[in-house]
Amino acid sequence: xxxxxxxxxxxxxxxxxxxxxxxxxxxxxxxxxxxxxxxxxxxxxxxxxxxxxxxxxxxxxxxxxxxxxxxxxxxxxxxxxxxxxxxxxxxxxxxxxxxxxxxxxxxxxxxxxxxxxxxxxxxxxxxxxxxxxxxxxxxxxxxxxxxxxxxxxxxxxxxxxxxxxxxxxxxxxxxxxxxxxxxxxxxxxxxxxxxxxxxxxxxxxxxxxxxxxxxxxxxxxxxxxxxxxxxxxxxxxxxxxxxxxxxxxxxxxxxxxxxxxxxxxxxxxxxxxxxxxxxxxxxxxxxxxxxxxxxxxxxxxxxxxxxxxxxxxxxxxxxxxxxxxxxxxxxxxxxxxxxxxxxxxxxxxxxxxxxxxxxxxxxxxxxxxxxxxxxxxxxxxxxxxxxxxxxxxxxxxxxx
Amino acid sequence: xxxxxxxxxxxxxxxxxxxxxxxxxxxxxxxxxxxxxxxxxxxxxxxxxxxxxxxxxxxxxxxxxxxxxxxxxxxxxxxxxxxxxxxxxxxxxxxxxxxxxxxxxxxxxxxxxxxxxxxxxxxxxxxxxxxxxxxxxxxxxxxxxxxxxxxxxxxxxxxxxxxxxxxxxxxxxxxxxxxxxxxxxxxxxxxxxxxxxxxxxxxxxxxxxxxxxxxxxxxxxxxxxxxxxxxxxxxxxxxxxxxxxxxxxxxxxxxxxxxxxxxxxxxxxxxxxxxxxxxxxxxxxxxxxxxxxxxxxxxxxxxxxxxxxxxxxxxxxxxxxxxxxxxxxxxxxxxxxxxxxxxxxxxxxxxxxxxxxxxxxxxxxxxxxxxxxxxxxxxxxxxxxxxxxxxxxxxxxxxx
Numbered sequence: 001x002x003x004x005x006x007x008x009x010x011x012x013x014x015x016x017x018x019x020x021x022x023x024x025x026x027x028x029x030x031x032x033x034x035x036x037x038x039x040x041x042x043x044x045x046x047x048x049x050x051x052x053x054x055x056x057x058x059x060x061x062x063x064x065x066x067x068x069x070x071x072x073x074x075x076x077x078x079x080x081x082x083x084x085x086x087x088x089x090x091x092x093x094x095x096x097x098x099x100x101x102x103x104x105x106x107x108x109x110x111x112x113x114x115x116x117x118x119x120x121x122x123x124x125x126x127x128x129x130x131x132x133x134x135x136x137x138x139x140x141x142x143x144x145x146x147x148x149x150x151x152x153x154x155x156x157x158x159x160x161x162x163x164x165x166x167x168x169x170x171x172x173x174x175x176x177x178x179x180x181x182x183x184x185x186x187x188x189x190x191x192x193x194x195x196x197x198x199x200x201x202x203x204x205x206x207x208x209x210x211x212x213x214x215x216x217x218x219x220x221x222x223x224x225x226x227x228x229x230x231x232x233x234x235x236x237x238x239x240x241x242x243x244x245x246x247x248x249x250x251x252x253x254x255x256x257x258x259x260x261x262x263x264x265x266x267x268x269x270x271x272x273x274x275x276x277x278x279x280x281x282x283x284x285x286x287x288x289x290x291x292x293x294x295x296x297x298x299x300x301x302x303x304x305x306x307x308x309x310x311x312x313x314x315x316x317x318x319x320x321x322x323x324x325x326x327x328x329x330x331x332x333x334x335x336x337x338x339x340x341x342x343x344x345x346x347x348x349x350x351x352x353x354x355x356x357x358x359x360x361x362x363x364x365x366x367x368x369x370x371x372x373x374x375x376x377x378x379x380x381x382x383x384x385x386x387x388x389x390x391x392x393x394x395x396x397x398x399x400x
Numbered sequence: 401x402x403x404x405x406x407x408x409x410x411x412x413x414x415x416x417x418x419x420x421x422x423x424x425x426x427x428x429x430x431x432x433x434x435x436x437x438x439x440x441x442x443x444x445x446x447x448x449x450x451x452x453x454x455x456x457x458x459x460x461x462x463x464x465x466x467x468x469x470x471x472x473x474x475x476x477x478x479x480x481x482x483x484x485x486x487x488x489x490x491x492x493x494x495x496x497x498x499x500x501x502x503x504x505x506x507x508x509x510x511x512x513x514x515x516x517x518x519x520x521x522x523x524x525x526x527x528x529x530x531x532x533x534x535x536x537x538x539x540x541x542x543x544x545x546x547x548x549x550x551x552x553x554x555x556x557x558x559x560x561x562x563x564x565x566x567x568x569x570x571x572x573x574x575x576x577x578x579x580x581x582x583x584x585x586x587x588x589x590x591x592x593x594x595x596x597x598x599x600x601x602x603x604x605x606x607x608x609x610x611x612x613x614x615x616x617x618x619x620x621x622x623x624x625x626x627x628x629x630x631x632x633x634x635x636x637x638x639x640x641x642x643x644x645x646x647x648x649x650x651x652x653x654x655x656x657x658x659x660x661x662x663x664x665x666x667x668x669x670x671x672x673x674x675x676x677x678x679x680x681x682x683x684x685x686x687x688x689x690x691x692x693x694x695x696x697x698x699x700x701x702x703x704x705x706x707x708x709x710x711x712x713x714x715x716x717x718x719x720x721x722x723x724x725x726x727x728x729x730x731x732x733x734x735x736x737x738x739x740x741x742x743x744x745x746x747x748x749x750x751x752x753x754x755x756x757x758x759x760x761x762x763x764x765x766x767x768x769x770x771x772x773x774x775x776x777x778x779x780x781x782x783x784x785x786x787x788x789x790x791x792x793x794x795x796x797x798x799x800x
Contacts, residue, residue, distance in 0.1 A: 047721065
């Protein structure tokens with residue numbers, strides 16, 4: 001079987017296990033260790049309230065060489081004050097001790113409930129136990145992917161292989177995330193490993209672009225969490241001619257990284273809390289990029305559109321209503337809408353269409369809603385998912 | 401029994417009946433008729449796609465004297481092109497013929513499904529039948545209130561009495577609206593009658609202020625419809641000294657109108673699609689009015705907050721997360737949050753609180769979430785309601 005986990009690229013060990021944060025007994029602690037040291041880059045939430053882990057990770061990611069990432073799920077370590085900060089630092093310290101590195105070379109992330117202190121004793125014991133089980137097997141990679149899950153129903157992983165200057169390069173990634181997902185944020189938690197040789201600034205540039213076109217395009221409930229973090233680690237062990245400028249080799253790398261992240265974003269949409277199907281919103285004919293983005297999000301975030309998709313209903317009226325209230329330039333006489341290739345509204349008026357065919361389109365696992373604003377030439381897109389009674393159940397029953 | 405319907409003030413007749421727009425057989429056509437002519441003012445949706453009724457009503461409301469309002473539910477007459485416009489004009493024309501007035505003195509409103517032509521034949525017959533049943537009884541007023549309902553589960557009405565310069569003045573109102581409700585819009589459909597004597601400009605000023613502090617503060621699903629219309633009609637028959645300037649009499653009138661609209665807004669929140677309870681969000685300590693308003697809305701619109709309220713869960717972490725992602729100035733070290741009078745988060749950190757008491761607060765029919773941003777001295781508020789599995793069911797099963 002192909003290893004599609006974060007241990008697929010050369011130079012990475014991983015582990016995931018239960019240390020006692022989650023009452024369910026499920027995995028709640030994970031490590032990725034890079035014995036040879038790696039270059040790292042990251043993007044973070046733009047929420048003004050951020051977890052202690054994000055505060056610490058932002059500092060440590062500046063290091064020239066990173067030796068490990070430590071992650072816990074089940075507790076966000078957010079709104080936890082000085083004690084929370086000390087605990088995040090301690091997670092790095094304990095990991096560094098176990099692998100004989102420096103705390104400043106360890107990255108940290110947390111996800112879960114807000115406002116409770118970490119059970120740091122359990123996490124510290126867990127880190128020591130985890131260090132003994134580190135391996136490059138796909139089982140260990142999968143254990144790591146499971147360790148970052150919260151309300152996710154399945155591990156989300158992707159792998160890509162490419163050739164750069166004759167060398168075989170691998171990149172692999174895993175994400176968690178089910179609620180609190182919106183465009184204009186970093187993402188939820190996302191960890192990508194690669195054995196490509198590439199400079200830190202170019203790694204950062206490629207990550208930002210890839211996240212910008214994938215995870216940042218996904219909206220589940222219009223909000224970004226306090227803990228969103230995406231990290232990429234590059235070991236340089238593939239043996240490719242190092243990528244040191246925005247040359248064709250960089251473009252190839254960045255392009256495949258974009259595909260990897262798009263794959264992960266789609267998996268996230270389909271595993272969003274309560275989601276039964278996803279959709280892509282394409283806005284055409286916008287007067288500006290900002291208008292196009294705003295209109296995309298207005299459609300994807302509109303509860304009535306999301307409910308209609310849940311019901312498999314080609315309710316274009318709600319799509320038009322969402323666009324109309326998005327405060328964007330539009331030409332009411334040119335406004336048009338398609339569901340996949342079925343035109344349901346044209347030049348500002350309803351047109352006859354095959355209702356059965358349109359219902360079939362909306363009832364697919366994925367479909368594309370295209371709206372032409374008739375006001376310009378700019379396009380944009382985003383991803384959304386349906387709103388189900390299951391989403392409400394998950395989030396009403398999840399007690400603090 | 402007190403008449404709490406739109407026929408309570410002097411000078412108004414009303415009627416509501418089933419004419420055939422709704423398949424359910426429920427009321428779908430209503431008239432308010434003002435035999436002596438009244439002064440009118442209105443506010444409308446800011447959605448860029450508006451119904452034909454809104455387009456026609458915007459013109460007619462400029463008339464110095466209004467003789468009737470005609471409303472249908474079950475069909476929004478939106479995205480219906482020239483035919484739709486002609487139908488809206490015809491609704492005014494038929495009403496004018498029945499009551500011997502001019503089409504330009506008749507206001508019109510529609511609500512319901514988008515993108516289908518009105519069954520204008522049925523509506524025309526209905527108007528003629530309705531004209532014969534016009535009366536000033538509270539039964540007729542209630543029939544009108546029922547005729548504007550869509551997914552509402554009950555008629556929403558309010559009445560207020562006050563004294564102006566020794567004369568007894570009455571005002572009464574009814575609203576419909578269950579989904580597609582958000583701040584910064586006119587409202588859904590709202591009709592207010594009064595027998596106060598007041599100039600048209602002051603009537604308009606008072607209506608805008610009242611709606612701005614009530615219906616515009618209510619958010620159910622963050623969107624405004626294409627049909628939102630609020631109309632006030634003043635017959636001047638109360639015999640008060642006419643209100644012609646912003647004198648104390650005006651202030652009294654405006655104040656009571658504000659109370660009436662607040663009453664209607666609360667009724668709407670509690671009858672929002674699937675809603676089981678409502679809440680008020682108060683933002684304090686904001687650096688600007690815009691920040692305060694944005695933070696209010698971020699909390700009230702956040703699906704995770706709405707689900708927590710549905711579950712009776714004092715999940716302050718989601719409230720803080722919503723505020724943090726609202727892109728407003730805040731002081732993380734001063735940030736505080738209360739649920740009614742239970743402080744759950746203070747100066748940027750969680751504090752011990754009585755969880756049972758907090759759960760009780762959130763489980764009430766109404767409670768207040770107060771957040772102090774610690775960044776300034778400006779306050780604002782808005783109303784929201786919970787998100788239930790019922791909301792999803794209503795909107796997933798509502799087929800086009």
